[in-house]
Amino acid sequence: MMGRMGCARGRSRTRRIPRTVLALLATAGAVLPGAAARADDGDKPQFVIRDERIGESSGLAVSPTHKGIVYTHNDSGSGPRIYAIGPDGRTRATFTIGNAEARDWEGIAASTDRATGRGVLWIADIGDNLDTWPDVSVYKVVEPRTMEDATLRATRYRFRYADGPRNAEGVMVNPRTGRLYIVSKEFSGGVYAAPAKLRTDRVNVLRRVGSAPIMATDAAYAPDGSSFVIRTYFSASVYRSPGELIAHVTMPPLHQAESIAYTRDGRALLTGSEGKNSPVYRVPLPAAARPAPSPTPARTSARPRAVKATSGAAAGDGVLAVPMPVLWLAVAVGAIGIIAFVAYRTGR
Numbered sequence: 001m002m003g004r005m006g007c008a009r010g011r012s013r014t015r016r017i018p019r020t021v022l023a024l025l026a027t028a029g030a031v032l033p034g035a036a037a038r039a040d041d042g043d044k045p046q047f048v049i050r051d052e053r054i055g056e057s058s059g060l061a062v063s064p065t066h067k068g069i070v071y072t073h074n075d076s077g078s079g080p081r082i083y084a085i086g087p088d089g090r091t092r093a094t095f096t097i098g099n100a101e102a103r104d105w106e107g108i109a110a111s112t113d114r115a116t117g118r119g120v121l122w123i124a125d126i127g128d129n130l131d132t133w134p135d136v137s138v139y140k141v142v143e144p145r146t147m148e149d150a151t152l153r154a155t156r157y158r159f160r161y162a163d164g165p166r167n168a169e170g171v172m173v174n175p176r177t178g179r180l181y182i183v184s185k186e187f188s189g190g191v192y193a194a195p196a197k198l199r200t201d202r203v204n205v206l207r208r209v210g211s212a213p214i215m216a217t218d219a220a221y222a223p224d225g226s227s228f229v230i231r232t233y234f235s236a237s238v239y240r241s242p243g244e245l246i247a248h249v250t251m252p253p254l255h256q257a258e259s260i261a262y263t264r265d266g267r268a269l270l271t272g273s274e275g276k277n278s279p280v281y282r283v284p285l286p287a288a289a290r291p292a293p294s295p296t297p298a299r300t301s302a303r304p305r306a307v308k309a310t311s312g313a314a315a316g317d318g319v320l321a322v323p324m325p326v327l328w329l330a331v332a333v334g335a336i337g338i339i340a341f342v343a344y345r346t347g348r
Helices: 019-029 324-347
Strands: 005-007 009-012 057-062 070-074 079-087 092-095 107-112 120-125 137-141 149-153 155-161 170-171 178-182 189-193 204-212 216-221 228-232 237-240 244-250 255-260 266-275 277-285
Touching: 057 216, 057 266, 070 107, 092 137, 107 216, 120 170, 137 149, 137 178, 137 204, 170 228, 178 204
Parallel strands: 057 107, 057 255, 092 149, 107 170, 155 204, 170 216, 216 255
Antiparallel strands: 005 009, 057 070, 070 079, 079 092, 107 120, 120 137, 137 155, 170 178, 178 189, 189 204, 216 228, 228 237, 237 244, 255 266, 266 277
């Protein structure tokens, strides 16, 4: 989701993280604490995005009303379009958002309108690699009833951060409350809540309500609203609420980890990458992060506990156990150093 930026207000050069650094980060992520070791079916993707027009898939959203449909979009440079992808990875329909601008689209979320039962898509034009935009936009689109190419109209909501401009790539909507959240992509990222009632006649203010993992590339709410996930380059973290961690989930190695979404049943995650013919993997969630079966009453007597994880080997495997906080800190410090060095060299 580190896309190109360009519009009438000027253009700026995006500093992409080199592939070697991304590979190193992915390798580092493989030893981070994780409750799910690998994707379903070993290392095989759930599907591969076949459409040649999709070269920078920057977000994923599972349709709440069309079974098997997943929406994605490019992050910039290809116009305001979203693509409805079927289970075989082929495009079922292309939707052009006629009244929208695609400056730096970085995420997409889906929800359901309680009054009508219609699906709703939220397309986030929130990329700001230089932290200079006075405001960003999110477009709200009613999901089409049929999977046929069409031009749609959107409601545009403008936002600014209460604590100054931020680069962001994650957008999510709580299905229980309908409230929209944006997750910033920074070394010290944050979860920002939009007002309960959005206005189109003025800029809405986003307020920080919690912290986010380093360099978050996407986020999504579970279909039942019981939890949300934040994706980074090297793993994913599931939360009950901002700051209340449930589990870390190991992600499959990807060229440039960009997107994440819950499956319709909330029991697994879909995660994807940029690039032509980019794969999308299905990663099962650990038991602690799955929705509770409906017949089972919710437990309220105790706080959810984070899933206990190891550094990659079970007890008794003859591998020296490393405390998870120490391993987390070591990898984070190493990643920060690598990215800072690359930023310094590319900025010279």
